[in-house]
Amino acid sequence: MQVGVPKEVKQDEYRVGLTPAGVQELIRGGHRVWVERGAGARVGFSDQVYRDAGAEIAANAEEVFSRARLIVKVKEPQPEECALLRADHLLFTYLHLAAEAALVERLQASGAAAIAYETVTQADGGLPLLTPMSEVAGRLAVQAGAHHLELAQGGRGVLLGGVPGVAPAQVVIVGGGVVGTEAARIALGMGAQVTLLDTSLARLRTLDKLFGGRVHCEYATGALTEARALTADLVIGAVLIPGASAPKLLSEAQVRKMQPGSVLVDVAIDQGGCFATSRPTTHAQPTFTVNGVVHYCVANMPSAAARTATLALTNATLPFVQALADQGLDALAADAHLRAGLNICAGQVTHLAVAESLDLPFTRPDRVLNDQLSR
Template identity: 55%
Template sequence: MHIGTLREIKNHEYRVGLTPESARELVEHGHAVTVETGAGLGIGAADADYEAVGARIAARPEAVYGECAMIVKVKEPQAHERALLREGQVLFTYLHLAPDPVQTRELVASGAVCIAYETVSDGHGGLPLLKPMSQVAGRMAIQAGATALEKEHGGRGVLLGGVPGVLPASVTILGGGVVGFNAAQMATGLGADVTILDRNPEVLERLAIHFESRARTAFASRAAVAAAVAEADLVIGAVLVPGAAAPRLVTRAMLATMKPGAVLVDVAIDQGGCFETSHPTTHAEPTFVVDGVVHYCVANMPGAVARTSTYALNNVTLPHALRIADLGWQEALRRDPHLAQGLNVALGQVTCREVAEEHGLAWTAPEALLG
């Protein structure tokens, strides 16, 4: 198979779908690889590094889309890129379609086979291709929140860990999954006063055992969420419903109960956000203020630490990319039902139930397209 990867064009996105090491693996499996010029510069990989492992360099994205049977990316294709997709071409990347009806319609119209990293599952109820970026985003959320709390950035002027004689910041984490766990690790490590809320008793038990007295846990009832948000200096939104839009846990009315200069970091913004007042921002302009509360809603947080993020992502995506290239997408998905969960759109059909329900579109079971 001929596989291609592109220079990402989303604002301040420096990750790349294939590292030179991943390109080498594909080449050694007998596949052709084409890389858009400059695609790896954000992780310190020059065109020559790709050429050294047998990849070809293309001057323009149109050449990559035009000659490759599978495109491996990081972020969802932008409008210009969606126009280059063709029927039957495999797109393997993050998509986050639930809050994006325009992208969904255009991918359906393209006839491409779109496999989303974020809905590929495993045998343990996890999302293995989302996990490394959730780990990065959870840890970055605390860094970003700490910066936004600085007075210069519109925050309360509070140091997360405090100092002797001065109380630390109060950090509320909504969701105890991968993002929430990693955010809690960072926040407790800095000495903050941390509370984690979740609705799954098993998750709460696991967190309580791990953090012991370093963090509190609470069941995420509406009353508990409202009370924790009102007391917080920093709130991390870390909820996820696989494939679906994130639930709105913090309403605009709750902002009136918060401290002036408190900070909300919405890690769920790729799935529409879990704060009513959220909207996507970029690394160029990461924050905005509503009712005196600072909102950080960057939709590609891991892009800021591109080298770490790219290698972490390739570690988990490469085996699947190899399987698709070696077997073809239909056979690869037939053999691996967990990979088949990643099929969101294919051959003009919506194959992710949650996306279809979100946009009022007909749903086709992935099995119907696998022969």
């Protein structure tokens, strides 16, 4: 199959869909790979390195999309990329459609099969293609929060780890999944006092054992979440409902009662954000302030560590890319876990959480695939 890797065009996005090593594996499998000129330059992968791996360098995105059937990206396609999609395209990337009605319309109009990294599943119920970026984002969330607690950044002027004789910062993490666990690990390592909230007692027990009691693990009622947020220096929102809009953990009225100069880091902003006052920001302008509270809501946070993130992402996605390149739509029909990633196909919404979030009709993915494969 012809595989295309365009250069990302979302603002401040420096990752690339495949590393040269990933390209080489596809070439060994008998596929042809087109990489847009400069696609990996910001993460240290020159065009020549891709050529050495066997890729052909395309002059622009138009050439990539015209030559390839399988398009491998990192972030959701921008309007100019959606205009290049065809009905025979397989698009494999992060989509986060629950808060993106306009993007859903564009993908439906294209007729393409859009497969979202973040809803591909595995046997234990995990999300194997979301996990590596969640690990990166969780660790970066603490770095970003610590930085923006500095007075010059609008924060309270609090050092995360404190010093002898001065208490450390209070860090509250809501959500005990991959993001929350990694955030707790880094915050604890920086010397903060960490409280982690979750609604799963089983998960809280696991985390309590993992951190040896050094992280305060508490059950996340609405009242407790508000109480902990009001005394926190840094609150990290790390909740996830796969494919669906993020629940709102704090209302505007509750944010208004937080300490001036405290910081909210909303890692769920791709799914609409988990604080009522959140709105997407960029690496160029990462924060805004509401009622004295600093909000960090960068929608592509892992791009801050783009080389690490690119390597981690390809490690996870490559087996699925190979399956799609080898089998096309048949790979989705054969693998229920990969099929769970199918969000849009032939103009229809094929992921229930996306359909419910946007109040759109839902069509079972196996039904759409059967129709497509029988033609």
